[in-house]
Amino acid sequence: MKKLLRYLLILAFFAPIKMFAQFEAVQDSVVQLYGVVMTADSLRALPSVSVVVKGTHRGTMTNEQGVFSIVVLKGDEVEFTSVGFKPQAxxxxxxxxxxxxxxxxxxxxxxxxxxxxxxxxxxxxxxFERDFVNTRIPDDKYEIARQNTEEAKRRILASGMPTDGREATNQTLRQVSNRTYYAGQTPPMNIMNPFAWNEFIKAWKRGDFKKK
Structure with a gap:
């Protein structure tokens, strides 16, 4: 017990010193890198240049005056890239x-x-007139969006999508409610119900019973 207590005291004494030394080492390796990016031929400031530390996901971009600032570590390799210019590191x-x-x-x-x-x-x-009329012009975003929101296409997509938790719960609750409503008696037959026939005729005209 005394040895364990002695070990804990030594650990409590030297652990903060070791952690402080590691913190000092990390703090000493941090460097604030700043500067300006310009063209080599006319010394014109380059905006929107990507400044990325290689091997990491850290980076920044130059402002309108070509100035940038980023925190790096000693020994890091920083790459500068821009469209129309050769990358430099x-x-x-x-x-x-x-x-x-x-x-x-x-x-x-x-x-x-x-x-x-x-x-x-x-x-x-x-x-020329024949080729101009028969040329297939690619659909733009508005035409693609209009095609995706057509009623027939939405029905096809909806028929193939599985029900989520809310829909499955509502369907189960409706089935339980129907069984409870007609508990102890025979449910009515809709074959003689004119409203059911009306809905059937509407569904048949819409093509709900066609094979998809």
Missing amino acids: IKIPNRIESNQYSVIQLLVTDTAFLPATILRPRPTRAQ
């Missing part, structure tokens, strides 16, 4: 004395060569 030195590090990053224009496109007219006006 820098590595934070491990032996910097300050917890702040500033850079001026220059990005070089990345030239992209596209294949040549040759435009040729139709041989005759009749062929």
Whole structure:
């Protein structure tokens, strides 16, 4: 018992010191990286440049003046990417004395060569009119949304969807209510009910009984 108490006292004494040392080490490795990103040819500020720490999900973007600021660790590799420019990367030195590090990053224009496109007219006006009428134009978002909200398509989608918890509970409660309502007597037959025949005729005209 005395040995255990002695061990606990030693642990309680040295544990805060060890944790404080680890905290100091982590705090010493944190660096505030800030700077500006510009073009290499005209020194023009580049907005909306992605500044990402490689191997992590941490990053930021430059503002309208090309300025950025991000917290990194010593030894991290930071990559700068922007559309139309070659990506560049820098590595934070491990032996910097300050917890702040500033850079001026220059990005070089990345030239992209596209294949040549040759435009040729139709041989005759009749062929142009035929091709123009028969050309299939892809549906836009509004047309796709209209097609998805058609009544026939909604019925097909609804017929294949399983019932959720609320629908299953309501259906079970309705069945229990019907059995309780006609408990001790014979339920009525709807074959002679004119209202039931009216609903049947409407459903038949709508095509509810067709195979889907």
